[in-house]
Amino acid sequence: MSIDLSQFFEVFFEESLEGLDAMEAELLNLVPGEEDLETINTIFRAAHSIKGGSGTFGFNSVSDFTHVLETLLDQIREGKRALTAEHVNLLLKSVDCLRALLSALQAEQAPNLEEANELRSKFEQILGVTPAGTEQIVTKSKPAEPELNTYQIDFKPHHHLFKTGNEPLYMISELAELGDLQTHAFHNEIPDIIDLSADDCFLSWRFFLNTAKDESAIREIFEWVEDDADINITLCGGLFAQEEPPPAAQESIAEKLASTPAVAEVIAVNPSPKAAVAKVTTPAAAESTSIRVGIDKVDSLINMVGELVITQAMLSQIGEQEVTEASIAALQEGLAQLAHNTRDLQESVMRIRMLPISFVFSRFPRLVRDISQKLNKQVELKLLGEQTELDKTVMEKISDPMVHLVRNSLDHGLETVEQRIAAGKDPVGKVTLNAFHQGGNIVIEIMDDGQGLNTAKIKQKAVANGLVSDTDELDDDEINELIFMPGFSTADEVSDISGRGVGMDVVRRNIQSLNGSVEVSSAAGVGSTFTIRLPLTLAILDGQLVRVAKHTYIIPLISIVESLQIDISKVSRVGKDLDVLRLRDEYIPILRLYTIFNHQGAIETLDKTLLVVVESDNQKVGLLVDDLLSQQQVVIKSLEANYQKVDGVSGATILGDGRVSLIVDISGLIKLSGLRKPGSQDLIIESKASLEAS
Amino acid sequence: MISAQSKVDNKIVLEQAQGVKQFLTFIMADEEYGVDILTVQEIRSWEEITEIPNAPDYLKGVINLRGTIVPILDLRLRFGLAAIDYGPLTVVIVVKVHFAQNSKIMGVVVDAVSDVYSIAEQDAKTVPSLTDSENAEFVAGLVNVGEKMVALLDLKKTMDI
Numbered sequence A: 001m002s003i004d005l006s007q008f009f010e011v012f013f014e015e016s017l018e019g020l021d022a023m024e025a026e027l028l029n030l031v032p033g034e035e036d037l038e039t040i041n042t043i044f045r046a047a048h049s050i051k052g053g054s055g056t057f058g059f060n061s062v063s064d065f066t067h068v069l070e071t072l073l074d075q076i077r078e079g080k081r082a083l084t085a086e087h088v089n090l091l092l093k094s095v096d097c098l099r100a101l102l103s104a105l106q107a108e109q110a111p112n113l114e115e116a117n118e119l120r121s122k123f124e125q126i127l128g129v130t131p132a133g134t135e136q137i138v139t140k141s142k143p144a145e146p147e148l149n150t151y152q153i154d155f156k157p158h159h160h161l162f163k164t165g166n167e168p169l170y171m172i173s174e175l176a177e178l179g180d181l182q183t184h185a186f187h188n189e190i191p192d193i194i195d196l197s198a199d200d201c202f203l204s205w206r207f208f209l210n211t212a213k214d215e216s217a218i219r220e221i222f223e224w225v226e227d228d229a230d231i232n233i234t235l236c237g238g239l240f241a242q243e244e245p246p247p248a249a250q251e252s253i254a255e256k257l258a259s260t261p262a263v264a265e266v267i268a269v270n271p272s273p274k275a276a277v278a279k280v281t282t283p284a285a286a287e288s289t290s291i292r293v294g295i296d297k298v299d300s301l302i303n304m305v306g307e308l309v310i311t312q313a314m315l316s317q318i319g320e321q322e323v324t325e326a327s328i329a330a331l332q333e334g335l336a337q338l339a340h341n342t343r344d345l346q347e348s349v350m351r352i353r354m355l356p357i358s359f360v361f362s363r364f365p366r367l368v369r370d371i372s373q374k375l376n377k378q379v380e381l382k383l384l385g386e387q388t389e390l391d392k393t394v395m396e397k398i399s400d401p402m403v404h405l406v407r408n409s410l411d412h413g414l415e416t417v418e419q420r421i422a423a424g425k426d427p428v429g430k431v432t433l434n435a436f437h438q439g440g441n442i443v444i445e446i447m448d449d450g451q452g453l454n455t456a457k458i459k460q461k462a463v464a465n466g467l468v469s470d471t472d473e474l475d476d477d478e479i480n481e482l483i484f485m486p487g488f489s490t491a492d493e494v495s496d497i498s499g500r501g502v503g504m505d506v507v508r509r510n511i512q513s514l515n516g517s518v519e520v521s522s523a524a525g526v527g528s529t530f531t532i533r534l535p536l537t538l539a540i541l542d543g544q545l546v547r548v549a550k551h552t553y554i555i556p557l558i559s560i561v562e563s564l565q566i567d568i569s570k571v572s573r574v575g576k577d578l579d580v581l582r583l584r585d586e587y588i589p590i591l592r593l594y595t596i597f598n599h600q601g602a603i604e605t606l607d608k609t610l611l612v613v614v615e616s617d618n619q620k621v622g623l624l625v626d627d628l629l630s631q632q633q634v635v636i637k638s639l640e641a642n643y644q645k646v647d648g649v650s651g652a653t654i655l656g657d658g659r660v661s662l663i664v665d666i667s668g669l670i671k672l673s674g675l676r677k678p679g680s681q682d683l684i685i686e687s688k689a690s691l692e693a694s
Numbered sequence B: 001m002i003s004a005q006s007k008v009d010n011k012i013v014l015e016q017a018q019g020v021k022q023f024l025t026f027i028m029a030d031e032e033y034g035v036d037i038l039t040v041q042e043i044r045s046w047e048e049i050t051e052i053p054n055a056p057d058y059l060k061g062v063i064n065l066r067g068t069i070v071p072i073l074d075l076r077l078r079f080g081l082a083a084i085d086y087g088p089l090t091v092v093i094v095v096k097v098h099f100a101q102n103s104k105i106m107g108v109v110v111d112a113v114s115d116v117y118s119i120a121e122q123d124a125k126t127v128p129s130l131t132d133s134e135n136a137e138f139v140a141g142l143v144n145v146g147e148k149m150v151a152l153l154d155l156k157k158t159m160d161i
Helices: A005-029 A037-056 A060-077 A085-106 A113-128 A133-139 A168-178 A215-221 A223-228 A238-243 A253-269 A273-280 A295-320 A325-352 A364-375 A392-413 A417-422 A455-464 A476-484 A504-513 A666-673 A680-693 B004-017 B134-138
Strands: A149-157 A179-186 A204-211 A229-235 A354-356 A379-384 A389-391 A429-438 A441-448 A517-523 A527-535 A540-548 A551-556 A560-565 A571-574 A578-583 A586-592 A610-616 A619-625 A627-635 A649-654 A660-664 B020-028 B031-036 B040-045 B059-065 B068-074 B091-098 B103-110 B112-120 B139-145 B148-153
Touching (some): A005 A037, A005 A085, A005 A364, A037 A060, A060 A085, A060 A113, A149 A215, A168 A179, A168 A215, A204 A215, A215 A229, A295 A325, A325 A354, A354 A392, A364 A379, A364 A392, A389 A392, A392 A429, A392 A441, A392 A504, A392 A527, A455 A476, A476 A504, A476 A517, A504 A517, A540 A619, A540 A660, A586 A610, A586 A666, A610 A627, A610 A666, A619 A666, A660 B059, B020 B103, B031 B112, B059 B103, B091 B112, B112 B139, B112 B148, B134 B139
Parallel strands (some): A379 A429, A551 A660, A586 A619, B031 B148
Antiparallel strands (some): A149 A204, A354 A389, A429 A441, A517 A527, A540 A551, A540 A627, A578 A586, A649 A660, B040 B091, B059 B068
């Protein structure tokens, strides 16, 4: 009988990657010289379970690599070796390396073992070289190490073992706690299925145990079954010697056994190093799409379904009764209950997709550590509101823009230590990530206490790039907005951290594609704050229903600035066919939805007609509609599933009456209207500027 | 005891073995067309529809099919025939079309549903290549059923919009 292990791969990868995250987080907490034993234990446990899992599934490249790592950790844990900064760096590197190995395996590609081997040899160097006297004992041959012994334990329970209430598994796991355990089970005594009694034990085992404990400790484990089993414990040296003399006594035989196939693997992989490199960079395709859900969320869901069933039963009972005034009242009550249940259920289902933002935040301590070392700045990272939950899809997409913003804060925002001391600030710069809920949105703030945005420099650059003209009078906020323009970078030098000028506009576009917004506020010398606002989920949207001719469309509420009745005296015509409304200090181009969507029978006069002013990509336009209907939350349905992408439409939804309504995609609509032809952007900025000049 | 039902079942099994397929046929402009019955999801009456802006004229719009958005094509317009007003017999045949990468659920508006025929695939004749009609590409083959001629549709091409 063979079990298809591949069905467990996904769980293994997920758990291992989680374990790596935990390792990384704990490693960052480690300060050489004052390490906390519990922290090291946590790292050790994570490494150990990755090694165990990968061994089980036959991912020898991972288990071999983890083994050396584990050996080092074990020595540190037992106080045989002092932790140094070099160790921490090496361990962090190996976390990265393991991550790459795992993602390659997950994508079912041959992992690139080059880095792993390099790191491994470094580890082995550390383990093999003897810098201090204490280590001498560890690395010398067995006789000098009296505490570490290998025992061979033959454990052959009598058939009636189970009847005495003993479970061999517990004993084996207890044995495993004593040291490195290698287990062989013998099943040759299992009789044919006809003679098999489920209550009898037919298995016997042979264990090899590397332990610092003596024989009595092993005997103690088997104390309860001494009379019910044949137990034979021998101090064993010969068996190991046959296979290969171990260079370090505490290395397990598993390592020995596995080393040969591992070498074969290295050879197999090396002929195509190029392909392997390319593969490491593309693990995203195989990214796991499963989700871990807290049991409490599932329980609440089950409760709600229970309530729903009760309500349904109640309603069908009412349906069978004769129609009386009382039954109608009961029916109405039941329907109200049903509405309540449905809403609760919807919320709970949405909550399943919600994960705490700590999933994103947790990658920043490492990032900040690496970058601050590279830039030679001292940085303290503060994470607030890590438990704030948001949709998994949103989370996956927000992570890159956030990394970009944090890099920017570190590179451009924070000053060097000397500059900070000269400015009378704490030499340690502060970067704070804060997340919280506000209305139906999640707000993420990235704050630094650095020098703030240099408005003079930004403006100078903007003028040089032709984004604004020299004569424009812009206030600080407007200047700060300019950094979100395409092709903008103020860094004097392009570094590998930031400054290539393809930054902030991409950040803004990414966030806008999630129906979110990003703003910046800054004060010179005090610091700057980037505020990202995102909807909690992508599946549901707050919409304004509008009517155009006989069609109902939905405009996302988040993009609506205001709705107003057009005063014709404020409308002027620009060019051939573009009407512009003067609204306070801005000119708003009027887009006629019925022309863009090619509908007949809509209101075509502008006077007193309703205009919905919307904003997208930092540009405001007015949409001419016939009527404003209700506002409601709508569930977004895909048009592409059965049809194709429709320009100017981001999706569809089903209204209360069962009909389909289309959701307007504002930026797509602007493109469709042809408003943003080359030069049209300038037109809007110019008109704004001329207005201010007047 | 052999029931009538099992006889029918036997007949179907036999027919499948001989490459016989069942086709649902419908009428459009007095011509009969057939689609593989296994692709047909359901037959609905014409209902109010949501138009898609700037779509080709044969794409009438989308409907809500139990929570899924399903596009509806007018087959007359797709074939370049004259449009007619929809009446009580106008039906929408909802089919599942398998494309190279995915499968899509779509609806076609036809004049009326006609019949179900068992047709052996080898009986289908290829469309005469003389025709200069663009519509020839939508037809996979022609078969004679009694006195009538039925055009079997190539759904993949017809629905590739």
